[in-house]
Amino acid sequence: MRSQRATMASSGDPDARSHRRGAWAEGSGHAGPGRGRLAMRVLVTAGSKYGSTREIAHVIAAELAAQGFEVDCLDAHEVLTVNPYDAIVVGSAVYGGLWRRDAEEFIxxxxxxxxxxxxxTFSVGLETVVTPGEGHDEAKALGERIGARGHMRFTGALDPDRINEGERALLAPLNPPVGDFRDMARVSEWAQEIGAQMAEIASL
Structure with missing residues (x-):
């Protein structure tokens, strides 16, 4: 998920240019502003092993871009500096209540x-499917360390065919539900909520 500038349509047709404005394409790490540019540059980053958390980060980035922010979306291990950004959204897949090492090291x-x-901050894991709101999640401590404005937990996905033997052995006693439990509509709603907060901050 390397950062790239979103390519504007080369056509002189203004409709073509407006169609590309704020577009977010799979594989692109950058989205330009959507409904009128807001004076805030945003980084969305996440620690993801099998891709489901990365896809959630893409949805968040796309929604924020549609709201008018200049957005970059990168895997946590790809981020070299956060200096250019006014706001950061950082998340991770959660395993046994712990964030992935790359996301933890990013913070x-x-x-x-x-x-x-x-x-x-946001976390993605199956704990929210088995015991809603009860699973341990180190995101609270990580968020307190950096003074995060808010945190959200999303349900994740589990495909037993994609995990390794060691992970299967660890998960077997827990008998976790198998399938994709991600609620992308809720992800978009949360992105809209934090986007509204960012817009308020940008207006100060």
Whole structure:
């Protein structure tokens, strides 16, 4: 998920240009502003192993771009600096209540800057399917460390054919539900909610 500038339509047709404005394409790490550019640059980043959390990050980035923000979307391990960004949305897949190491290290490495930015966090895991709101999630401690404005937990997906033998052995006693439980409509709603908060901040 490498950052790229969204390519504007080369046609001189204004309709073609407006169609590309704020577009978000799978595989592109950058989305230009949508409904009128807002003076805030946003980074959406996540730690994802099998791709389901990355897809959630894409949905968040696309929604924020549609709201008028300049958005970059990167895997956590790809982020070299957060200095150019006014706001950061960082998330991770959750395994046994723990964030992936790349997402945790992203916060640890950039903590000094993150505490000076507006940050939101999200977690993706099956704990919310089995015991809604009860599973341990280290996101609370990580968020407190950087003064995150808010946190959201989303249900994840489990495809037993994609995980390795060690992971199968760990999951077997838990007998977790198998399938894709992600609610992308709720992801979009949350992105709209934090986008409204960002817009309010940008107007100050």
């Amino acid at each position: 640890a490495h950039h903590a000094d800057v993150l505490v000076t930015r507006d940050v939101w």
